[in-house]
Amino acid sequence: MKPAAGDSSSALVQVRGVEKYYQRGTERVHVLEELDLEVKRGEFLALMGPSGSGKSTLLNLIGGLDRPSRGSVTVAGERMERLDERGLAAWRARHIGFVFQFYNLLPALTAARNVELPLLLTLLGRADRRRRVELALSIVGLGHRLKHHPAQLSGGEQQRVGIARAIVTDPTLLLCDEPTGDLDRTSGEAVLDLLHTLCRQHGKTIIMVTHDPHASARADRTVFLYKGRIVDAIPA
Amino acid sequence: MKFASLIVANLLRRKLRTGLTLVSVTVAFILYAYLSAIRVGLSQGVDVAGADRMLVWHAVSLAQPLPLSYLDRIKRIPGVDLVVHQSWFGGIYQNPRNFFAQMPVDPEPFLRMYPEFLLPEAQKQAWLRTRTGAIAGRATAERFGWKVGDRIPLQTGIWTKQDGSMTWEFDLVGIFDGAKQGTDTTPFYFRYDYFDETRRIGKGLVGWYVVRVTDPDLAPQVARAINEEFANSSAEVKAESEKAFLQGWAKQVGDIGTILTAILTAVFFTILLVAGNTMAQSVRERTEELGVLKAVGFTHEQVLGLVLVESCLLSGLGAAVGLGIGRVLTAAGDPTGGALPVFFFPPRDMVLGAGLGVLLGLASGALPAWQAMRLRVADALRRG
Ligand SMILES: Nc1ncnc2c1ncn2[C@@H]1O[C@H](COP(=O)(O)OP(=O)(O)OP(=O)(O)O)[C@@H](O)[C@H]1O
Numbered sequence A: 001m002k003p004a005a006g007d008s009s010s011a012l013v014q015v016r017g018v019e020k021y022y023q024r025g026t027e028r029v030h031v032l033e034e035l036d037l038e039v040k041r042g043e044f045l046a047l048m049g050p051s052g053s054g055k056s057t058l059l060n061l062i063g064g065l066d067r068p069s070r071g072s073v074t075v076a077g078e079r080m081e082r083l084d085e086r087g088l089a090a091w092r093a094r095h096i097g098f099v100f101q102f103y104n105l106l107p108a109l110t111a112a113r114n115v116e117l118p119l120l121l122t123l124l125g126r127a128d129r130r131r132r133v134e135l136a137l138s139i140v141g142l143g144h145r146l147k148h149h150p151a152q153l154s155g156g157e158q159q160r161v162g163i164a165r166a167i168v169t170d171p172t173l174l175l176c177d178e179p180t181g182d183l184d185r186t187s188g189e190a191v192l193d194l195l196h197t198l199c200r201q202h203g204k205t206i207i208m209v210t211h212d213p214h215a216s217a218r219a220d221r222t223v224f225l226y227k228g229r230i231v232d233a234i235p236a
Numbered sequence B: 001m002k003f004a005s006l007i008v009a010n011l012l013r014r015k016l017r018t019g020l021t022l023v024s025v026t027v028a029f030i031l032y033a034y035l036s037a038i039r040v041g042l043s044q045g046v047d048v049a050g051a052d053r054m055l056v057w058h059a060v061s062l063a064q065p066l067p068l069s070y071l072d073r074i075k076r077i078p079g080v081d082l083v084v085h086q087s088w089f090g091g092i093y094q095n096p097r098n099f100f101a102q103m104p105v106d107p108e109p110f111l112r113m114y115p116e117f118l119l120p121e122a123q124k125q126a127w128l129r130t131r132t133g134a135i136a137g138r139a140t141a142e143r144f145g146w147k148v149g150d151r152i153p154l155q156t157g158i159w160t161k162q163d164g165s166m167t168w169e170f171d172l173v174g175i176f177d178g179a180k181q182g183t184d185t186t187p188f189y190f191r192y193d194y195f196d197e198t199r200r201i202g203k204g205l206v207g208w209y210v211v212r213v214t215d216p217d218l219a220p221q222v223a224r225a226i227n228e229e230f231a232n233s234s235a236e237v238k239a240e241s242e243k244a245f246l247q248g249w250a251k252q253v254g255d256i257g258t259i260l261t262a263i264l265t266a267v268f269f270t271i272l273l274v275a276g277n278t279m280a281q282s283v284r285e286r287t288e289e290l291g292v293l294k295a296v297g298f299t300h301e302q303v304l305g306l307v308l309v310e311s312c313l314l315s316g317l318g319a320a321v322g323l324g325i326g327r328v329l330t331a332a333g334d335p336t337g338g339a340l341p342v343f344f345f346p347p348r349d350m351v352l353g354a355g356l357g358v359l360l361g362l363a364s365g366a367l368p369a370w371q372a373m374r375l376r377v378a379d380a381l382r383r384g
């Protein structure tokens, strides 16, 4: 059902036999079971499923925020179980951009400072960082909002700042956990347009968790997750 | 440095809380400066005592006089470089509350014995010329607004003059400064020859001797030799180093130093809780933000560092401001009007205070920083 294992050149993300469980007292809570998934370079993938089905957990594993209990996750040829905590952090900084449902901007910082955060970990000088920040904010259509604080921006604008922060390091992979979940239709549409553009024109690979069929319709492919397994369709 | 704006922004996000914490830390360090100065005042002179100077007094008590004739006998003891005598006058200037020490001395050797008293040469010559001449330390001269040329009357209940009068008048011929910050510049010295000639009783007696040895290492031997020289005489003596003497005095004042340390410990413990609570709250309400930092690639150690720098900045700033204000306030001098003639905030305690500020920052930030470091991104963001 999937391309052969040898054909990995086009697969940016390879999830193989991944299991994830949490120990709750004596009880073992299985969140993901025997999970296989491949995402091609430049693909826009939607991940759907009921609440608690493990979507965020899977996204965290792919983004290197968490480790699987069993199985392997390979992104851009890097097997993540081989990286230690510090290596994982550096790897995240270089390859992954996260977009969160609640934007998660730092309220104390201006839009520009928020977008600059991931660049603080690079060797770029102040002027280069500034240029990159301005470019990222202009890509999301907020070139005129550099000095605004999150509280002075609408939800849709905050999410676009969040996206600018995710793309400012020019990562290969964007992981978006319900990016439109907290937005009205119009703002949500604008964010989806933006993600679509980033995929098509800037060659970003995107994995987007969503509950919204409108949103998943914009993706190249939709994967359904149900009780920790990938299924063809969500049982009614 | 590029993280500076991040750290500063975090401190400024709750301005009131940060401000109140800062004020608490500042007040604690002002208190620290004051208590340090008080401690210096209580152990006055110990730090600046000459290592090569010894005091020789009557074996029975400091209040018992010694014959002036001992001077030459002490001089002859090997290892003795210089000997001077001093006596207690105990006069009252206008009002008993205006306390300061007054002592008759022999000017020339006295000034050689105490090089830390800086007296202009012309004033020294004037003192040698004027039998009724006296010199006062800068602190006392300023306290009473004395100028060279003033006549200083002192009342006494002990030293009746030949003419039956109890008021002694001295001509102020000089004002001396201290060579070091801890030098006591409150005493008042006048000439022994004038004193001894004019007083009705106690002629030929002095209060105690100050002996300078040629080599500080010889001090114990010289002390022993002096004690032996006057053994079995009518007035046996006890020799002790100046430092030991002053320390003994400081002990008598009571273990106030211990009490001061206890107070400071309590203050700093409280401040630790205040600053620690501020940092803990600040980290707790930023859980998601710290999670985001880690998500974008900050390592656990970097997040730990951010929180620690933040808490050190908070405590350090409070310490710096507090020590600065404390320095300015204590520079005004003795707040008790005479009880603490030496009163200043020593640089050594200032450095110690700065270290204490950093320590406070580390201690108050340690637990929150550790929690921030241990925070797992997935858990931190789950709460959103
Ligand atoms: N640290 C944890 N300890 C125990 N159980 C956990 C932990 N993290 C997640 N889970 C459980 O794993 C399951 C999947 O969680 P996950 O957040 O991946 O779901 P989701 O599909 O993203 O749901 P939603 O649509 O509500 O965001 C849930 O049942 C959750 O309770």
Ligand SMILES: [Mg+2]
Pocket (backbone or CB within 6 Å): A055, A056, A057, A177
């Ligand atoms: Mg989720």
